[in-house]
Amino acid sequence: MSNNTTQALHGTNPLTMEGDLAAQMVEVLDGYVTNAVANSLEKRETLWHRDYSSHDAYTESVEPNRERFRKQIGCLDERLPIEVLSYVATSKDVTQIAADENYTVSRVRWQVFDEVEGEGLLLEPKHNVPMIAQVVALPDADWTPEMIAGVTDEVPANAQFARRLAKAGCRVVVPLLINRDDTYSTNPTIGAKTNQPHREFIYRMAYQLGRHIIGYEVQKVLSLVDWMSLSDVPIGVIGYGEGGLISLYSAAVDTRIQATAVSGYFQSRQDVWREPIYRNVWGLLHEFGDAEIASLIAPRPLMIETSRGPEVAGPPPLREGRGGAAPGQLVSPPVDSAKAEFSRARDFYQQLGSEDALHLVSTEDRLPGSQETLTALLTGLGVENGYIDGYHATASTTVDDFDYEARQKRQFMQLVNLTQRFLREAASRRQQFFWEKTDTASLERWKETCKDAKTYFWDDVIGRCPPPDVPANPRTRLIYDEPRWKGYEVVLDVWEGVFAYGILLLPNDLQPGEQRPVVVCQHGLEGTPQDTADPKIESVYHSYAAQLADRGFITYAPQNPYIGQDAFRVIQRKANPIKWSLFSLIIRQHERTLDWLAELPMVDADRLGFYGLSYGGKTAMRVPAVLDRYACSICSADFNEWIVKNATYDSRYSYMFTGEYEMPEFDLGNTFNYGEMAGLIAPRPFMVERGHDDGVAPDEWVAHEFAVVRRLYVRLGIADRTEIEFFDGGHQINSDGTFSFLHRHLNWPEPTTP
Numbered sequence: 239m240s241n242n243t244t245q246a247l248h249g250t251n252p253l254t255m256e257g258d259l260a261a262q263m264v265e266v267l268d269g270y271v272t273n274a275v276a277n278s279l280e281k282r283e284t285l286w287h288r289d290y291s292s293h294d295a296y297t298e299s300v301e302p303n304r305e306r307f308r309k310q311i312g313c314l315d316e317r318l319p320i321e322v323l324s325y326v327a328t329s330k331d332v333t334q335i336a337a338d339e340n341y342t343v344s345r346v347r348w349q350v351f352d353e354v355e356g357e358g359l360l361l362e363p364k365h366n367v368p369m370i371a372q373v374v375a376l377p378d379a380d381w382t383p384e385m386i387a388g389v390t391d392e393v394p395a396n397a398q399f400a401r402r403l404a405k406a407g408c409r410v411v412v413p414l415l416i417n418r419d420d421t422y423s424t425n426p427t428i429g430a431k432t433n434q435p436h437r438e439f440i441y442r443m444a445y446q447l448g449r450h451i452i453g454y455e456v457q458k459v460l461s462l463v464d465w466m467s468l469s470d471v472p473i474g475v476i477g478y479g480e481g482g483l484i485s486l487y488s489a490a491v492d493t494r495i496q497a498t499a500v501s502g503y504f505q506s507r508q509d510v511w512r513e514p515i516y517r518n519v520w521g522l523l524h525e526f527g528d529a530e531i532a533s534l535i536a537p538r539p540l541m542i543e544t545s546r547g548p549e550v551a552g553p554p555p556l557r558e559g560r561g562g563a564a565p566g567q568l569v570s571p572p573v574d575s576a577k578a579e580f581s582r583a584r585d586f587y588q589q590l591g592s593e594d595a596l597h598l599v600s601t602e603d604r605l606p607g608s609q610e611t612l613t614a615l616l617t618g619l620g621v622e623n624g625y626i627d628g629y630h631a632t633a634s635t636t637v638d639d640f641d642y643e644a645r646q647k648r649q650f651m652q653l654v655n656l657t658q659r660f661l662r663e664a665a666s667r668r669q670q671f672f673w674e675k676t677d678t679a680s681l682e683r684w685k686e687t688c689k690d691a692k693t694y695f696w697d698d699v700i701g702r703c704p705p706p707d708v709p710a711n712p713r714t715r716l717i718y719d720e721p722r723w724k725g726y727e728v729v730l731d732v733w734e735g736v737f738a739y740g741i742l743l744l745p746n747d748l749q750p751g752e753q754r755p756v757v758v759c760q761h762g763l764e765g766t767p768q769d770t771a772d773p774k775i776e777s778v779y780h781s782y783a784a785q786l787a788d789r790g791f792i793t794y795a796p797q798n799p800y801i802g803q804d805a806f807r808v809i810q811r812k813a814n815p816i817k818w819s820l821f822s823l824i825i826r827q828h829e830r831t832l833d834w835l836a837e838l839p840m841v842d843a844d845r846l847g848f849y850g851l852s853y854g855g856k857t858a859m860r861v862p863a864v865l866d867r868y869a870c871s872i873c874s875a876d877f878n879e880w881i882v883k884n885a886t887y888d889s890r891y892s893y894m895f896t897g898e899y900e901m902p903e904f905d906l907g908n909t910f911n912y913g914e915m916a917g918l919i920a921p922r923p924f925m926v927e928r929g930h931d932d933g934v935a936p937d938e939w940v941a942h943e944f945a946v947v948r949r950l951y952v953r954l955g956i957a958d959r960t961e962i963e964f965f966d967g968g969h970q971i972n973s974d975g976t977f978s979f980l981h982r983h984l985n986w987p988e989p990t991t992p
Contacts, residue, residue: 245716247726247742249838253713255729259739260766264799264806266736267823271812274703275508278523278816285525286533290589293537297493304534307526308491310519310904312444312453313460315351320465323348323360323411332638335359336389340367341404343387345640346411348461353656356458357645358413359383361404370407371619372466373474374459374488375400376415376481378502378548379437382642383412386478386607399476399607405627406616409471411462414649415455415480416440418514420554420563421643422650425887430895433560435553436646437480437516440653441902442894443885447660448905451516452487454653459488463495472496472619476541478606479503479548479568483517490534497539497618501606502547504528505571506579511811514550514566520904521701521817529582537592539618542580543611546570546604564899565804573600654887661885664907672914678953681921692918695910696825696864699903701818706732706830714742718771722746723787725771728794730830738827740796741767743787748840755845755984756792756835758828758868759783762852762875764803767795778875778970779851785973789989791980792841796831798824800853810900819903821860832867844869845984851875851971852934863918870983871919872976873912874927875969878935879943881907891935913946916960920950923959923983927976929967937964959983 246252255262289299308314326345327333336343346360363369377386377400384390387410388401396402404410416436423439424431432439440451459475466473474497477485482503489498507527510517532540547570553563580598587596595618601608609626616624672691677683696702710730718725723745730738748754759770759782769775770783771793783793799820800806810820836843848871850858855876862868884901886892893901916924924947928940944962951960963975981988 247714250712250714253715253727253729255713259727259729260797260801261805263737263739263797264802264809267799268805268809268812270733270736271809271816271818271823274816274818275511275523275812279508279527282523282525282527282530286530288533288586288589293590293592296537296590300534303525303530304491307531307534309448310521311456311487311491312449313456313491314448314453315457317457317461317464318349318351320348320461321468323465326357335638335640336387338405340364340407343389343404348465350458350461351656353659354454354458354652356413356461357649358411359387359389359400361387361400361408361410361412363404363407363409367407369409369471370621370624371472371474371616372409372469373403373411373476373615374462374485375403375410375412376459376475376477376484377412378479378481379415379417380548381478383414387412394605396603397605397607399478399612402607402612402626403476406612406624408616409466413455413458413462414645415484416451416650416653417646418550418554419646420560422647425895428888428890430890431559432562432895433554433556434563435514435516436650438514438553438563438899439894440650440657441516441518442899443654443657443661443887445518445520445902445904446881446885447657447664447907449657449660450519451653452483452519454656455484456488456491459484460492463488463492467494474498474615474619476607476615477501477503478545482547486528486531486535489538489540490531493538495538496620497541497615498535499541499543499611499615501543501611502545503571504542504579505575507815510815511808512566513568514553515564515811515899518811518814520814523815524817527582528579529586532583532596533586536586537590537595539595539597539614540583541597541599541611541614541618542576542583543599543601543606543608544571544573544576544604545601545606545608562895562897562899657885658887661882661907664881665911667908668911668914671909672917676917678950681954681956684921684954688918691914692864695915695918699906699909700825700860700864701813701822703818703822703826704733706826708732708734710830710834712834717741718743720773720784723784730834732827732830738796738830739767740794740831741771741783743771743783743793743795744840745787745790745792747790753840753842754790754792755847755986756794756841757783757786757847757849757980757984758831759786759793759795760798760848760850760854760857761795762850762854764801765854766801767797770795778968780971780973782849782971782973786977786980789977789981789986791984791986794831794835796828798853798857807900814904820900821857824857825861825864828861829865832865836867843867845986847980847984848872849874849976849980852969859912859915862922863915868922870923870925870980872925872927872979874971874976875929875932876934877912877926877928877940877943879939880912882939883935891933891939911946912943913950916947917950921954921956921959923979924951925960925976925979926962927972928962928964929970929972930964931966931968933969
C-alpha cells in the first residue's frame, strides 16, 4: 500500500475525505431516502385524477387508485362463493356460548379460499328483535373476538363494541385476526424456530408472492360482506388497532361497505417504517397515506376515533433457538397526528359536499367504541335514532372448554398453506407474465419483446428512483502501488450530498491511447471494496479484483450500501413505502460509476463486465438486468431458486428462518426468478459460479434454475454465451472458469504465465 494519500488520478480532483467512507455513504443515502419519504406527501397527488362533479363521477375517477391499492395489499384472489356461515360445535364445545334478551353469540367459520376459512363469533339478533344493520367488528390482533363480544371480561365493558352493537339490534360478526405471538412461527419438522410475530411470519412469505397478511385478512372481511350482501340490510365495519387498519383498508377496496369506524389506528403514516414490518406495504406512501385511503371511502360515512391504540415495544424476546424478527414498534397514534391526517381527509369530503359524513371522535377514557362513535356508525348506516346502551355487560355466558390456541394455530397454518400453494404456482404465473410474452425467434426479437418486462422490473419490482442530478465531480487518491497495478480510492457525486465510493485498479503496463476492458468486482454482505482489491486481505474473495488486475484487466470495486447491520435494512424499510428498494439506489450509483468509467481514456466502454459474490451476486442479477452497459455478468455464490429460498416453509435454506428480513421483494415470485432476470441480461454473456458446499442453497436448486437460463440461450442460438462452473468448495470466489469466461467475452488475452 502506498503512503501517498494525496496523489490523484489524472483528470480528477484530490480526494480529501477522511474516516469510514463506506459508513458515510450509507448515512447520506439514508438521509436521501428520508427526504424522499418526507416529499412523498405532496408528490402523490399527481397519481390521482379526482372528479368532484358528482359522487358517481368521483367513485369512478378513483377506481384506478383503488385497483392499485388492492394489488399493493395483495387482495386480488377470487373468493369462494358464500351462502351461509357454519356454526362451530363439537361434543365438547357448545354452539351458543352467550345470550341476552336481544341476541345470541355463537362461534362460526366461513370459507374464503380452498385452504382458508375465517373464524370468529356471530352475534345474531333474536327472532323478536328487528335487525337494524350488519357490522363486521374487528378487534386488535392481540384481542380475541370473545373480548369485544363481552363473552370474557378481559377488556372493559365500554370497549366491548361488538356486544354493544348487537345489543342495539345489529347482526355482528367478529373475525379472529392473526396475533403477534411467535408460538407457531416455526417448522418443527426441520427444527427451525424464530421469534417473528405470527403476522411477520406470514408477511415474509406472502410479500414475495404478491400477497400480504393485510390482504388475507381484508379478504376474510370481504367474504363476510359477500354473505351480508345477500340481504338488503346495510353493512358497516368497525375496527380497533390492527382491526382498525383492516376495517379502513376493507372499506377502501369495497364500496359495498356503507359506513366505517376506525379506532386507535388512523394517523400520518410517514414513519410507517418504524412500525412492525408486517405493516410494510410496497409503494404505500408513493400513492397513499391514511387520508388518501380515506378518500377511497369518500363520500361514504367514516368515523375516526382517537382511542389509545395498542402499544408493542417490539417483537417477542430473543431467546435460545428463537431470533430473526425484524425490529418495529407500535405506539398509540398521537392525537395531533390523527387530527392532522383527519384534516387532510376532510378536504376530500368537503370537495364532495360530504363533510358531514366524516367524523373525528375523541373520548376521555381513550377506549375504543365510544357511544358517540357507535351512534355515528349506526347513523351512517341509515339507522335513525339508533340507541347504544350503557357500558355494563348483560349477556349471560355458557362456560365451555374452547381451545383458543388451537383456533389461532388453525388460522395461522391455513395462511401458511395457502401461501405455499401460491409458491407452487409461481412458476406458472411467471410463465404467463414473462415467457409467453417474449419471442426467441431472433436476438433482435428477444431484445424487443423484453423491453416491457425490463421496464416493469425496474419500475415495479426494484423501484426507479430519480437519476443522478449533479456532476460526478470525481475525487481520487492513490492508496495502492503494487508491482503490476496502482489502486485509487474514488468518490463520485450522485445526488446533492450523496456519493458513490469504490476502488479503481489500473495496470501499470497501460500504453498511451490503449483501451482495456473493465471488470466491476462486487463485494457481498458487510463487505468493502478493500476485500476484493487488497492482496493482503485473506478472505473468501481471494482478492479477485487484484488477481484480475494482475492479468491486465482494469478493475473497479464499488462500495454497495448493504453494510452496517441494520443501518442498510432501515434504508430498505424507509424506501419500500415510496416504491423504492435498496437496489433502486444501487442501480443509480452503478449508473453514475459506469458513466464515469466509460469516459476514462484507458477504458473501452463496450467491454464493461460485472462479477459479484454473495450479495454481490444478487447485484449481478439485478443491476445488469436493468443497465445494458454491462457487457456480461457473473453471479457467484448466490444464484439459486430464489423465490423458493425466500418463501418456502419447508427448508432450512429459507430466508423465512433468518434475520435477513429485507430479502422479500414484493410480487417477485410471480414475475422474475433468477431465470427471468438472466433473461433480461440475455443475449449478453452470463455465468454462474457455484461451490458444492455453499450454504446459500443446495446444488439441486442452483442447477434447476440454471436449466431455465441454459434453455433460453440455446433457443437464442447463443449457447456459448452462458455457462455454470461447479467446484469443490464453499461460499467463495473460485476464479478458475470465471476468469476464462471474462477473458473470452471481454476479449482480453489470458496471460501466458501465471
